[in-house]
Amino acid sequence: xxxxxxxxxxxxxxxxxxxxxxxxxxxxxxxxxxxxxxxxxxxxxxxxxxxxxxxxxxxxxxxxxxxxxxxxxxxxxxxxxxxxxxxxxxxxxxxxxxxxxxxxxxxxxxxxxxxxxxxxxxxxxxxxxxxxxxxxxxxxxxxxxxxxxxxxxxxxxxxxxxxxxxxxxxxxxxxxxxxxxxxxxxxxxxxxxxxxxxxxxxxxxxxxxxxxxxxxxxxxxxxxxxxxxxxxxxxxxx
Amino acid sequence: xxxxxxxxxxxxxxxxxxxxxxxxxxxxxxxxxxxxxxxxxxxxxxxxxxxxxxxxxxxxxxxxxxxxxxxxxxxxxxxxxxxxxxxxxxxxxxxxxxxxxxxxxxxxxxxxxxxxxxxxxxxxxxxxxxxxxxxxxxxxxxxxxxxxxxxxxxxxxxxxxxxxxxxxxxxxxxxxxxxxxxxxxxxxxxxxxxxxxxxxxxxxxxxxxxxxxxxxxxxxxxxxxxxxxxxxxxxxxxxxxxxxxxxxxxxxxxxxxxxxxxxxxxxxxxxxxxxxxxxxxxxxxxxxxxxxxxxxxxxxxxxxxxxxxxxxxxxxxxxxxxxxxxxxxxxxxxxxxxxxxxxxxx
Numbered sequence: 001x002x003x004x005x006x007x008x009x010x011x012x013x014x015x016x017x018x019x020x021x022x023x024x025x026x027x028x029x030x031x032x033x034x035x036x037x038x039x040x041x042x043x044x045x046x047x048x049x050x051x052x053x054x055x056x057x058x059x060x061x062x063x064x065x066x067x068x069x070x071x072x073x074x075x076x077x078x079x080x081x082x083x084x085x086x087x088x089x090x091x092x093x094x095x096x097x098x099x100x101x102x103x104x105x106x107x108x109x110x111x112x113x114x115x116x117x118x119x120x121x122x123x124x125x126x127x128x129x130x131x132x133x134x135x136x137x138x139x140x141x142x143x144x145x146x147x148x149x150x151x152x153x154x155x156x157x158x159x160x161x162x163x164x165x166x167x168x169x170x171x172x173x174x175x176x177x178x179x180x181x182x183x184x185x186x187x188x189x190x191x192x193x194x195x196x197x198x199x200x201x202x203x204x205x206x207x208x209x210x211x212x213x214x215x216x217x218x219x220x221x222x223x224x225x226x227x228x229x230x231x232x233x234x235x236x237x238x
Numbered sequence: 239x240x241x242x243x244x245x246x247x248x249x250x251x252x253x254x255x256x257x258x259x260x261x262x263x264x265x266x267x268x269x270x271x272x273x274x275x276x277x278x279x280x281x282x283x284x285x286x287x288x289x290x291x292x293x294x295x296x297x298x299x300x301x302x303x304x305x306x307x308x309x310x311x312x313x314x315x316x317x318x319x320x321x322x323x324x325x326x327x328x329x330x331x332x333x334x335x336x337x338x339x340x341x342x343x344x345x346x347x348x349x350x351x352x353x354x355x356x357x358x359x360x361x362x363x364x365x366x367x368x369x370x371x372x373x374x375x376x377x378x379x380x381x382x383x384x385x386x387x388x389x390x391x392x393x394x395x396x397x398x399x400x401x402x403x404x405x406x407x408x409x410x411x412x413x414x415x416x417x418x419x420x421x422x423x424x425x426x427x428x429x430x431x432x433x434x435x436x437x438x439x440x441x442x443x444x445x446x447x448x449x450x451x452x453x454x455x456x457x458x459x460x461x462x463x464x465x466x467x468x469x470x471x472x473x474x475x476x477x478x479x480x481x482x483x484x485x486x487x488x489x490x491x492x493x494x495x496x497x498x499x500x501x502x503x504x505x506x507x508x509x510x511x512x513x514x515x516x517x518x519x520x521x522x523x524x525x526x527x528x529x530x531x532x533x534x535x536x537x538x539x540x541x542x543x544x545x546x547x548x549x550x551x552x553x554x555x556x557x558x559x560x561x562x563x564x565x566x567x568x569x570x571x572x573x574x575x576x577x578x579x580x581x582x583x584x
Binding site: 047049068069070073074078079081085087088089090094097098099100142146 | 428431432434435437438439441442444445446447448449450
């Protein structure tokens, strides 16, 4: 579905992404790594929000690199950004109406309210009046309403309470049943491995390893080497 | 906020409209035409700026210019204007052409300024406004230079001249009400929501699949249409148009009206225009004739100092204790109550 080849991004002199290769198919793919390793840059480069200096991003066979973000979105990729980035002055319902693609779409506003009943209760609340978990639901709903075939999520569990993270994991697992591809970027190894069968480890702008989630969870040496954590912390944290 | 049953705000709007429709029965004709009528037509121009500033975050100084485009196009086309440059085009045709021209000028300004924000947008729209003003002043063939075009009397309505106090008043009131309703409708459509999204975070809007630049330009086009309606009525009110009526003074006056009334809601433009008109008309009577602008300036300063969000802000604060504190409007700039950084983009 998504084929990333040798993707490079420079911020001035800084080489933030250094030839990233990834492939996302029907199964969700997790990308884990410490802070500052280029995970958010990867999300933004896929989305066309930062310009790539080399490589390619092919989605369903079409080259996305060089397209503006709105064209990438129209092609069927949606981003759930780090920190949610809810519009502060719009209500929940206005967020959904902004992106709703109408009756023919697989995801409609009614379906969002069925899936996230909490949002129906909060429909007339402003973006800044929501809790972190509610904001995350709005951000996910906003992405789904664009009717994507691939969702890119940038640290969705960040700053959420553990019970809310459990709910988030359920939602992410449900996406697979929908046939929606998922590129899940996480610092929380627990979330990434629960949702994704395969994880890629990002170190200094490169993919250092791609392996089954089980293998990474069992390999404490690899965790320490790549992530600076052990399973006792990384796996048990959430 | 949501559709369905009429909201208290909608009922209040209808009541206000009814009151304004009956108002000419109670007040002298001078007040009907020269205070309220004038406040409505300038309020329309001001509302085009309020629309851009409140919902898109674009502060444009080119709105008087867009109104001037409509006024000049009509003045050039219509019969009986002095001097007659093209002439002979009936009002029924000249008015749509003028509004089309104003819309086009809005699209053009929007396209030229599409990459600018804040003070740079202010400067570029100011430059366009001043440029058009100077061009109109220097060009004799199309604009009759410094003198402008006189005797643009406006269309006859049911056999009555447009200058008739009541014809003018109701035309101004009707246009203002329709355009006001149009703005309130548009900002609730997906287009209007995208515009508000652009104000909050343009990158996020593009990541959701919308071309932020095109939406911006379209918003300027709509603002151009609204300003054009106001500009036409101003031209009929003044029975002509000259470079002086689209110069720096009138340009700044529109901004002053918006700020006095309060950005945040389109009604503020009309409130501000009314306050401005009252002071502009009566300050000379209550203060030294040569220096009445000092009084006008002092009052404006006072309002802005006491209430940075204008008369609307004052009213909101006066009403808030009565209502209790249960509702904090989403547009009222409620303080973020979560830890997530929302306003700043990556």
